[in-house]
Amino acid sequence: MNPHHHHHHHPALFQPKARMLVPLIVIPALLASSSPVGAKSPHPAASIKGLHPDKYDRYVPSSKDTFTCLSGSGKKTIPFSAVNDDYCDCEDGSDEPGTSACRWSTFYCHNKGHIPASILSSRVGDGICDPECCDGSDESEGVCPDVCVAIGQEFRAGLEEERKRRKTGSKIRSSYIAFAEKEKKRLEADVIKYSNLVKDKEREVEKARQVVEEVEQGQGEMMEKRKNSPLYTSLLAHRLSLSRLRSRTTRLESELDVLKSIFEDLVRSYNPNYQDMAVRAAAMGYMEIYHDGKTPPAEGSGTGVEEEETRREEVDGEGEPVVDESGEGEEKEEEIKDEELEELEKVDLMGLLVGWEDGSVSGAGKEDTLREFVLYNLANYIPDPLLESYDFLRSGLLYWLIKFSVVDPSTTFSSSVPKPHSSVESPQTSAARQSLNSATISLSDTQASLTSTQASLSDLATKFGPKGEWKKLDGTCIEKNLGEYTYELCFFGAATQKGNKGGGNNSLGRFNSWNYDSSAEEGTEAYYSKQLYDMGAKCWNGPHRSVKLQLYCAKENELLSVVEAEKCEYVFTATSPALCWPEAEDASSSSSSTKDEL
């Protein structure tokens, strides 16, 4: 903190007293430049009350003992005795540096033991001890005591304290900077790591995509090959034959039905007394086959029931229907049923081709593959509405597979219904797709990590101070209990007003920017002493709540005060070591403002 600063912050410390001008030069450098006579003897003009040392040379009496006004029309010349005679002669007020006679002149207080100052001449001799003139030189003797030595001591002690505070704080700040540097290195390493990972993963995705393509293509080629295999061609021929045989059987059965009904009529109604041997032989032959050689009763006859029963007994007893000419009774149960033939015809031959390994697989392997295809593919071929009957369909198919010794019946199959919507593809294609999917997900995860790391890195360079010193405080919260509310501020995060008496919390905003009033140049210490948090909860009939944070250097991160300056506009005052720039960094601005004051 520079002297100028201090001046305005501790005005109450100045208690000047009335004193005659003490002809002592405070700044030796100025004296040396303005007094060629030498530093030892005081300048003759030094005794002129309220005169700034810079102007001493202009207040040397002329040979005619006159004084010429420093500026103004005609540069009026007056007797030297008219200087400080409490009457304003010069337009620019230059003849009255030590009185209140001229409106525009200023009064210079030497403030020996402290720091010189200038006040407006209107405040000279008004009976008020102006704090700026701690030596009391602006008032008549005895009115204001000279407290400059005490004030000066206190001021220098304050400066020293401030210097120490800054020194301690800047050590902590250095540790913040070190943290930021580490963080920067870590982030840079991460960027490289993630960039490389992204490249790797891009290659992985590309590879996985190729595998999918190859598998899909290979699957197509393999299917072609399989379709052209003698086994499949033969199977197709068998199926065709089966269809043809089934329709021929159907046709023959219906023809047979017609013939049978003709013969039924004939054997019931022909007259054996007619000597037509051909008709008789035909009727006898039919009865031999279908009625055990007996004449069936005429239609509508009352004794039909008894005779039926007798005939049945005889059939059961002696046995064989004449149709079964091969005559092996045990084979009867193996006679294939119509529905079974139908099931056989429905078997999805293409489905059987999918997922089937090449002919070289061993018997056991073949069974495994088959089981796989049964469990895997069958569900895929079933439209969603039919999935419920999947178990039924599958057991039907399995029946045949087991019956024809394709599948080992000792193997039990779980009846869990596979997920619907699984795509119609082979396990290989599905696996390839799955690894493409996970490679793609992994790639985009890595890309997200890369993006966020790059964002953190660029924040580190722009958002967290010239040396990244504020990064350490990213997310650190400070708070102060003020009775009704506890106010909390999380650096670069949210500011909150928390009700202590049952009231809820109000958002006071989120970090928006540094130096909200654009009063300081970016990169200066002043720039980083102000933060704006805005877009908090909307005020009833007012603006969104916002916080203007004023920061000072101290070794603690501490919220000192909260004032609601305007309704829903809060001013927070806080300290942080992050703002404790070392003196060297601050030197240029300090010296320039000191010069301005002098």
Ligand code: MAN
């Ligand atoms: C709440 C608090 C106050 C604010 C009023 C405005 O009571 O956030 O700080 O002034 O709302 O209505």
